[in-house]
Amino acid sequence: xxxxxxxxxxxxxxxxxxxxxxxxxxxxxxxxxxxxxxxxxxxxxxxxxxxxxxxxxxxxxxxxxxxxxxxxxxxxxxxxxxxxxxxxxxxxxxxxxxxxxxxxxxxxxxxxxxxxxxxxxxxxxxxxxxxxxxxxxxxxxxxxxxxxxxxxxxxxxxxxxxxxxxxxxxxxxxxxxxxxxxxxxxxxxxxxxxxxxxxxxxxxxxxxxxxxxxxxxxxxxxxxxxxxxxxxxxxxxxxxxxxxxxxxxx
Amino acid sequence: xxxxxxxxxxxxxxxxxxxxxxxxxxxxxxxxxxxxxxxxxxxxxxxxxxxxxxxxxxxxxxxxxxxxxxxxxxxxxxxxxxxxxxxxxxxxxxxxxxxxxxxxxxxxxxxxxxxxxxxxxxxxxxxxxxxxxxxxxxxxxxxxxxxxxxxxxxxxxxxxxxxxxxxxxxxxxxxxxxxxxxxxxxxxxxxxxxxxxxxxxxxxxxxxxxxxxxxxxxxxxxxxxxxxxxxxxxxxxxxxxxxxxxxxxx
DNA sequence: ATCTTGATGTCGAAA
DNA sequence: TTTCGACGTCAAGAT
Numbered sequence: 001x002x003x004x005x006x007x008x009x010x011x012x013x014x015x016x017x018x019x020x021x022x023x024x025x026x027x028x029x030x031x032x033x034x035x036x037x038x039x040x041x042x043x044x045x046x047x048x049x050x051x052x053x054x055x056x057x058x059x060x061x062x063x064x065x066x067x068x069x070x071x072x073x074x075x076x077x078x079x080x081x082x083x084x085x086x087x088x089x090x091x092x093x094x095x096x097x098x099x100x101x102x103x104x105x106x107x108x109x110x111x112x113x114x115x116x117x118x119x120x121x122x123x124x125x126x127x128x129x130x131x132x133x134x135x136x137x138x139x140x141x142x143x144x145x146x147x148x149x150x151x152x153x154x155x156x157x158x159x160x161x162x163x164x165x166x167x168x169x170x171x172x173x174x175x176x177x178x179x180x181x182x183x184x185x186x187x188x189x190x191x192x193x194x195x196x197x198x199x200x201x202x203x204x205x206x207x208x209x210x211x212x213x214x215x216x217x218x219x220x221x222x223x224x225x226x227x228x229x230x231x232x233x234x235x236x237x238x239x240x241x242x243x244x245x246x247x248x249x250x
Numbered sequence: 251x252x253x254x255x256x257x258x259x260x261x262x263x264x265x266x267x268x269x270x271x272x273x274x275x276x277x278x279x280x281x282x283x284x285x286x287x288x289x290x291x292x293x294x295x296x297x298x299x300x301x302x303x304x305x306x307x308x309x310x311x312x313x314x315x316x317x318x319x320x321x322x323x324x325x326x327x328x329x330x331x332x333x334x335x336x337x338x339x340x341x342x343x344x345x346x347x348x349x350x351x352x353x354x355x356x357x358x359x360x361x362x363x364x365x366x367x368x369x370x371x372x373x374x375x376x377x378x379x380x381x382x383x384x385x386x387x388x389x390x391x392x393x394x395x396x397x398x399x400x401x402x403x404x405x406x407x408x409x410x411x412x413x414x415x416x417x418x419x420x421x422x423x424x425x426x427x428x429x430x431x432x433x434x435x436x437x438x439x440x441x442x443x444x445x446x447x448x449x450x451x452x453x454x455x456x457x458x459x460x461x462x463x464x465x466x467x468x469x470x471x472x473x474x475x476x477x478x479x480x481x482x483x484x485x486x487x488x489x490x491x492x493x494x495x496x497x498x499x500x
Numbered sequence: 501a502t503c504t505t506g507a508t509g510t511c512g513a514a515a
Numbered sequence: 516t517t518t519c520g521a522c523g524t525c526a527a528g529a530t
Binding site: 011012014016017038040044050051054055056057060061066067069071073074075078081082084085086120121125128129130133134135136138189194198201202229233246247 | 261262264266267286288290292294300301302303304305306307308309310311313315316317319321323324325326327328331332333334335336370371373375376377378379380381382383384385386387388418419439440444445448449451452479483496497
């Protein structure tokens with residue numbers, strides 16, 4: 001029975017407290033098979049690339065995905081302590097008597113080395129997943145909400161375009177008000193700080209240059225709410241704010 | 251032997267293809283013991299909170315950490331498809347004959363429900379990890395590099411303060427040039443786009459207001475490089491750029 | 501608790 | 516490939 005057949009025959013393949021050579025073999029097989037491989041044990045981790053990091057000995061959970069990503073998790077935090085993104089090259093070997101898992105990529109050149117001084121468990125899972133995540137309550141939902149009912153922004157507002165290009169990037173909604181004045185609308189799905197105001201200001205500046213427009217051009221920030229500093233910045237820049245939430249329900 | 255003693259006696263506790271009631275018991279025990287619990291199997295996932303999402307049936311890897319975080323991983327992507335942050339309340343129960351794992355929190359009110367129609371494996375790991383990650387190549391390293399040798403920015407530059415507060419936020423490095431002109435320095439560890447220029451501009455504007463200074467005030471962006479658009483914005487706003495990398499080695 | 505910004509951010513889309 | 520902005524961003528420090 002080949003490794004590939006074993007992979008197909010069972011959904012999970014797990015070894016407990018393997019010797020390092022056996023562990024290395026199992027991990028390498030799992031990678032080869034396109035399985036989702038997990039390793040738990042005592043290890044050290046070295047990373048070098050965009051930044052560099054070192055992590056001393058401790059018990060961690062390592063996950064290798066068939067898309068080439070790798071995640072090293074401690075018992076704390078939502079984020080992995082070390083990782084590599086999809087597309088990396090992974091390998092598992094016996095190095096000086098220990099299991100060593102490496103991941104490399106180029107552009108940018110980055111590598112991750114995990115060395116186990118003790119392996120508690122190795123598992124290889126066959127994954128069958130055809131479903132996609134359906135999400136709502138995003139900025140896209142906010143845009144649709146406004147396009148369905150433009151008066152949510154202001155009586156007489158008419159959307160003319162979405163993602164209208166300017167020399168500073170694309171404006172979320174481009175339209176005009178009841179009196180025909182141009183309005184640039186920037187959407188944010190949640191409470192905004194000064195950064196969003198800066199973004200809107202860049203678009204308004206760019207439109208004024210692009211249009212050579214003497215007529216007043218309005219910039220409108222649409223979000224559930226703004227921070228105090230953001231509100232100050234809005235006023236100082238002559239920009240407006242409309243409160244609106246992406247979630248229609250509740 | 252109590253659950254706590256069993257937890258102490260072994261580093262990993264794994265069951266394969268458990269019945270749903272047994273799986274629920276094992277997960278609940280693991281949570282109780284403060285273990286890092288993993289579950290692999292066919293499940294659906296529902297999330298509701300800041301946004302909402304639904305995920306149809308598929309094989310996924312679920313990790314519950316003793317700090318209250320939960321991660322649901324598919325076979326693709328560095329990021330979990332669904333999750334909850336640390337501090338959430340977790341529970342595992344038998345619901346209509348299936349294993350159901352739930353996580354809830356308040357402020358904001360958010361909940362995650364994972365329902366397994368098939369459980370392939372449940373593991374509970376005892377984690378012993380005293381090491382902390384040591385990282386280099388961050389913006390903090392770039393700041394130290396400059397404070398060690400201010401001439402890296404420009405001959406005659408003198409740092410006067412770091413994180414100097416303005417009405418628009420804190421300036422990374424505040425100093426003066428050879429002729430005594432005030433310089434506001436914004437640091438970025440990697441190539442920057444228009445957002446960083448807007449940030450620097452806010453600080454320079456704020457300083458001009460705060461200082462009531464008629465003398466020219468210089469704004470300097472320090473990063474490895476800038477995008478074309480960012481360079482345009484710099485010139486238009488009379489701001490300067492100095493190329494510098496946080497990593498001294500290589 | 502809210503605000504602000506950095507991050508090995510990650511991710512996706514468009515040029 | 517690079518650029519750009521959204522993200523249930525997360526996480527940390529300050530107020």
